Amino acid sequence: MALIEVQDLVKRFDGKEVLKGVNVLLSEGQSKVVMGASGCGKSTLLKCLNLLVAPTSGRIIFKGEDITRPGVDIHRLRQDIGFVFQHFALYTHLTVEENITLGLRKIRKMKTAAAREKAAFELERVGMFEHRKKYPAHLSGGQKQRAAIVRALAMDPAVLFLDEPTSALDPQMSREVVTVINKLYLDNITMFCVTHDPFLAKYISDSIVFMHEGVIVAEDIAERLFYEHDDPRIRQFYLSVIDHR
Amino acid sequence: MDAFLQDLIHYSPQILAGLKNTLLLMAVMSIAGLAGGIGVFYLTLGKNRLLRWGTERYISFFIGTPLLVHLFLMYYGLPQLGIRLSAFAVAVIGFTLNVSAYNARYLMTAYNGLDKTQIEAARAQGFRFGQTFRLIILPQTLRLSVPSLTNQVIQNLKDTSVAFLIQYPDFFAQMQEIASTNFQFLKTYVAAGLVYLALVSVIVAAARRLERKTALPGLETLDHA
Amino acid sequence: MTFWNILLILVKGAGYTVLVTLASIGAGLAVGLLLAVLSLVRWKTVRLLLAAYTYVFRSIPVLVLLFIVFFGLPGMGIRIPPFFSMVLCLGLVSGAYLAEIFRGAMAAVSRDEITAAEAMGMKRVQIFLYVIWPQMFRMAVPGMTNEFTSILKYTPFAYTVGIPEIMKEAMSLAALTLRGLEIYLAVGILYYLIYKVFVVSFETLEKRFRIPGLAGE
Numbered sequence: 001m002a003l004i005e006v007q008d009l010v011k012r013f014d015g016k017e018v019l020k021g022v023n024v025l026l027s028e029g030q031s032k033v034v035m036g037a038s039g040c041g042k043s044t045l046l047k048c049l050n051l052l053v054a055p056t057s058g059r060i061i062f063k064g065e066d067i068t069r070p071g072v073d074i075h076r077l078r079q080d081i082g083f084v085f086q087h088f089a090l091y092t093h094l095t096v097e098e099n100i101t102l103g104l105r106k107i108r109k110m111k112t113a114a115a116r117e118k119a120a121f122e123l124e125r126v127g128m129f130e131h132r133k134k135y136p137a138h139l140s141g142g143q144k145q146r147a148a149i150v151r152a153l154a155m156d157p158a159v160l161f162l163d164e165p166t167s168a169l170d171p172q173m174s175r176e177v178v179t180v181i182n183k184l185y186l187d188n189i190t191m192f193c194v195t196h197d198p199f200l201a202k203y204i205s206d207s208i209v210f211m212h213e214g215v216i217v218a219e220d221i222a223e224r225l226f227y228e229h230d231d232p233r234i235r236q237f238y239l240s241v242i243d244h245r
Numbered sequence: 246m247d248a249f250l251q252d253l254i255h256y257s258p259q260i261l262a263g264l265k266n267t268l269l270l271m272a273v274m275s276i277a278g279l280a281g282g283i284g285v286f287y288l289t290l291g292k293n294r295l296l297r298w299g300t301e302r303y304i305s306f307f308i309g310t311p312l313l314v315h316l317f318l319m320y321y322g323l324p325q326l327g328i329r330l331s332a333f334a335v336a337v338i339g340f341t342l343n344v345s346a347y348n349a350r351y352l353m354t355a356y357n358g359l360d361k362t363q364i365e366a367a368r369a370q371g372f373r374f375g376q377t378f379r380l381i382i383l384p385q386t387l388r389l390s391v392p393s394l395t396n397q398v399i400q401n402l403k404d405t406s407v408a409f410l411i412q413y414p415d416f417f418a419q420m421q422e423i424a425s426t427n428f429q430f431l432k433t434y435v436a437a438g439l440v441y442l443a444l445v446s447v448i449v450a451a452a453r454r455l456e457r458k459t460a461l462p463g464l465e466t467l468d469h470a
Numbered sequence: 471m472t473f474w475n476i477l478l479i480l481v482k483g484a485g486y487t488v489l490v491t492l493a494s495i496g497a498g499l500a501v502g503l504l505l506a507v508l509s510l511v512r513w514k515t516v517r518l519l520l521a522a523y524t525y526v527f528r529s530i531p532v533l534v535l536l537f538i539v540f541f542g543l544p545g546m547g548i549r550i551p552p553f554f555s556m557v558l559c560l561g562l563v564s565g566a567y568l569a570e571i572f573r574g575a576m577a578a579v580s581r582d583e584i585t586a587a588e589a590m591g592m593k594r595v596q597i598f599l600y601v602i603w604p605q606m607f608r609m610a611v612p613g614m615t616n617e618f619t620s621i622l623k624y625t626p627f628a629y630t631v632g633i634p635e636i637m638k639e640a641m642s643l644a645a646l647t648l649r650g651l652e653i654y655l656a657v658g659i660l661y662y663l664i665y666k667v668f669v670v671s672f673e674t675l676e677k678r679f680r681i682p683g684l685a686g687e
Contacts, residue, residue, distance in 0.1 A: 050589060079591030089586035092684050093604045102600055103590050137683025148586075155590070306658075309665035311623040313637065314658045321650035403531035410533075410630070417534060424541070431542030438530040438538060445529035 002061070003028045003159055003190060004049065009058035011044055018044045020214035021058070026159070031191040033201040036211035037237055042194045045211070046163050049192070050081045063158065079107055082152030086164040088144040090136040096123070096147045097132040100154050108155065122150045126180045142173030146180055153184070160184070162193040166200050178203055196241050198226060210234055249432050256423050263419030264440070270333070270405045270415065274340035275398050281341055282348025286386070287378060289353060300349075307346035313407055315339040320411040332413035340404065347397055348390075355389035356382065388459050395452035399445055406441075416440065471647060476656045483639035484660060490553065490635060491622045491668075494560035498621065501565025506572035520569075527566035532624050535559045540631045552631040560621050567620075571613035575606040608676075608684050615672045619665055636660055 004026040011019040018041045026032050034042045047053040049060060051067065051074050060067050067077055090099050097119050104115035123129040126146045136144055145165060152160055165181065166174040178200050184191065185204045195201055201208055202222040210218045210225060212233045218225060226238050253260070288300040307315070319335045330338070359382070367377040387394075409418035417437055424433035509520055527535075540555040550558065579602050587597045629638035640657045644650045 052585065052589060075591045075593055077591070078589055081589070083586065083589035085582060085586060085589075087582050089580070089582035091583050091586075091601055091605075092580065093608065093681050103592075106596055106600060107591055135682045137681075152590075161589075306662060309619070309669075310658045310661045311626045313626040314654060314661060317637075317640075317650070318654035318658060321644055322654045323651065325649065325651040399529075403529075406531040406533045417531070421537070429545070431538065431545040434534060434538040434542045438534050441531055441534060442526065442529045 001028055002026065003030075003063065004192070005059075005061040006045075006049070007059040007061070009045070009048060009060065010056045011041070011048055011053065012056045018214055019048070019055075022211075022214070022216055024209060024216065026190070026192055028158075028190055029188045031185050031189070031193070031204055031206050032209060033193045033195060033205040033207075034209045034211055035194075035196055035198070035201055035237070037240070038196065040211045041214040042211050043163055046161055046192065046194045050078050050083060050161065079155065080158045082155055082157035082160040084145070084148050084152050084160065084162045084165050086167050088136070088141075088148045088168070090144055090148055090151070092136055095133050095135055096128065096139070099136070099147060100151045103151065103155050118154055119150070122154045123147075125183070126150055140173060141169045142176040145169065145173075145177045149177075149180060149184075153189075159190040159192060162191060162195070164195050164197075165193065166195065166197050174200070196237075198222075198238065198241055202226075210237070212237075249427070249429050252423065252427050252429070253436065256419070259419050259423075260416070263414060263416035266333075266414055267402075267405045267416040268444075270336055270340070270408060270413070271398075271402045273337050274344055274405075275401050277337065277341040278344025278348055278397070278401070279394065281345025282352060283383065285345050285349035286352040286356070289349065290356075290378065290382075304346045304349055307343050308350060312339070312343050312404060313410065315343060316407065316411050332408065332411050335411055336405075336408045336413050340401070340408075344397060344401060347400075348394060351390045351393040351397070352386045354393075355386040358389065359385055388461055391456050391459055392452075395448070395455065398452070399448050402444055402448065403441065471649070473652050473656065476643065476649075476652055477660065479643060480636055480639050480653075480656055480660055483634055483636035484664065486628070486633055486635035487622075487625050487661075488664065490556055490560075490625045490628055490633065491618075491664075493553075493557045494564065494621045494625075495618050497557050497561025498564030498568050498617065501561050502568025502572055505565060505569035506576065509569065509573050510576075524566045524569065527563050530563075532559060532563055533627050533630070535563065536627055536631065552628070552633050555631055556625070556628045556633060560624055563624075564617050564621050567617050568614065571610050571617065572606060574613070575609040576602055578609055579605045605684060608679060608681065611672065611676045615669060615676075618672070619668055622661070622665060622668060 002025050004024070006022055006024040009019050009022040010017065022041075022045060024032070024034075024045075034045060036042050044053055048055045049062075051072075055068055058068070062077065063080075065072075090096075091102065094102060097116065100119040100122065101110075101112065101115035104110045104118060105112060108115075110118070119132070120129060123132055126149060128143065128146050128150060131139060131143055131147070136147070139147065145168075149160075149162075149165070162181065166177050169177060174197070181191075181193075181200070182203045191204065193200070193204060205222060207219055207221050208225050209216055210231075210233075217231060217233060218229060220229065225234065229235070285300055285304065288296060289304075291297055316335060316339045319330060319339055320332065323330060363381055364377055367381045368374075372380065405415055406417040408415050409421060412418075420433050420437040424430045427433070505520060505523065508516055511517070536555060536559045539550060539559055540552065543550060583601055584597060587601045592600070625635060626637040628635050629641060632638070636657055640653050644653045647653070
């Protein structure tokens with residue numbers, strides 16, 4: 001069953017069309033990655049889907065409900081979507097554990113003890129339990145991103161959105177994070193990820209969507225998209241990003 | 246015509262004399278305070294430990310105690326030692342000591358943010374410390390502190406109103422006297438407030454110009470206000 | 471009369487000095503927070519009013535304001551007791567400065583973290599309570615300390631409206647004994663001690679709540 005269905009999504013910023021009629025489908029349990037050069041609109045697409053950015057036109061159906069209609073409970077919607085940011089966006093004034101329990105206590109209205117238990121369980125999964133009392137300033141980039149993933153996951157969202165989760169990391173730390181997301185992938189967590197990192201894309205996706213200048217050019221599994229497609233835009237993109245590794 | 250306005254016109258020579266005194270005091274303490282601040286800042290960079298400690302104490306004491314206390318100490322205290330200073334002299338000395346301490350603190354903060362390798366470079370090039378201070382350190386710290394230093398000038402203007410408490414015939418002293426003869430306290434004091442407002446506006450405009458003129462690429466100014 | 475005796479007499483006024491200071495800090499914080507929150511409103515009239523407020527209260531000397539409130543307002547039938555006049559004036563003035571400090575600190579809260587809170591589904595109020603304010607207060611500590619000590623240093627003006635704080639006690643004593651030198655020296659020392667106590671308590675408080683990566687400069 002489709003969890004998210006995007007129909008003819010258009011987004012204009014000051015007259016410039018960033019998304020030019022995008023159609024995507026994400027099923028429950030599926031993991032989909034959106035790739036494309038910077039400025040192709042992939043991040044905007046992701047932010048439209050939880051209404052951090054308001055779409056100009058088109059429809060987004062989430063769990064059978066059109067969320068672009070006026071009067072949609074935007075907070076309820078966002079509580080159902082976990083979001084992982086490129087620059088981690090951990091709350092500076094809270095420890096790792098508190099970063100995770102804040103949403104559980106204040107939004108999910110869990111008791112502190114139960115929230116802590118939940119946080120401990122999730123932290124254990126990504127090997128961050130021992131760092132739970134540390135503040136973000138004392139973590140490495142890879143640790144920060146793992147904590148941020150746990151923060152999103154602990155809320156038991158229907159889907160996890162990842163916006164360039166490895167782009168701010170060096171190769172070593174990036175690998176650390178890819179391993180964690182790959183584990184989630186193997187656990188059949190529904191994911192929607194935006195990246196230009198082919199290494200990440202390959203290990204966490206059921207299928208990859210390629211975007212170029214606001215439109216979807218192709219959708220396929222990693223091996224075929226990278227190695228067999230002869231669309232010059234895809235070949236050029238792949239060559240440009242593969243150099244970095 | 247409104248009786249209050251007539252009063253103001255009637256007393257205008259007195260008011261203008263007060264205004265002149267206020268601006269004079271402000272100008273003197275701003276200039277002396279800047280010079281004093283630079284001097285004190287220089288001392289804090291010195292090698293002599295005792296001198297540095299003394300300077301730190303001086304800054305800390307003047308920043309930590311009310312201006313009015315310094316003025317009263319000199320105005321009502323010194324005569325006990327046979328030293329009688331005029332209200333103007335007390336105001337100038339007291340304010341200058343006070344303002345120098347603040348200005349020195351601003352310059353120290355700016356200095357802490359400086360790239361110290363420049364100073365090493367200057368020493369390595371063979372500049373003596375005095376030259377390094379004058380040619381490298383001071384131009385940069387002064388520029389960085391322009392907002393704080395000009396805020397201090399605004400503070401100085403406002404602080405001159407305190408001088409009337411030691412019988413210095415400044416602008417506010419005159420307004421106070423007028424109020425006690427015409428009993429129009431509210432109108433008179435509000436009028437006084439508006440005059441300060443206007444004077445501050447002039448300083449703010451001048452400060453903006455100064456800031457633009459002294460701006461240097463790579464030296465973002467600090468605001469300690 | 472020894473220097474020690476003088477200090478003991480003046481200490482009686484210190485209670486009022488501290489009381490005026492603390493009450494004014496409370497008033498200033500209330501005004502400052504209110505203005506800082508209002509500054510987030512995008513309505514043009516509000517912005518204009520806020521700018522005007524800041525401008526007026528940062529330009530008029532505290533002493534002049536105190537005279538307007540205490541000697542001027544009764545002309546309009548508004549009579550405010552000395553203590554409250556002093557607290558009102560210091561609250562209004564320090565509120566203008568504190569609002570700027572809070573505004574700056576709020577602006578320094580990472581935009582990413584606010585987006586993260588939005589993405590998590592937090593409401594505006596929740597974002598303020600749990601993400602922005604805890605960080606704002608910590609980053610505002612140096613500015614707040616500065617402003618609070620400035621309030622302390624304005625309190626001697628209270629003698630002009632007859633509050634029996636340190637300065638008033640000192641003036642009566644000086645008129646009686648003609649020993650201004652020792653008396654005002656003692657006043658200076660007393661204020662310095664209070665100042666030090668204030669600064670040290672704020673530092674202790676700041677250390678107690680300090681978080682790595684979140685310093686007020």
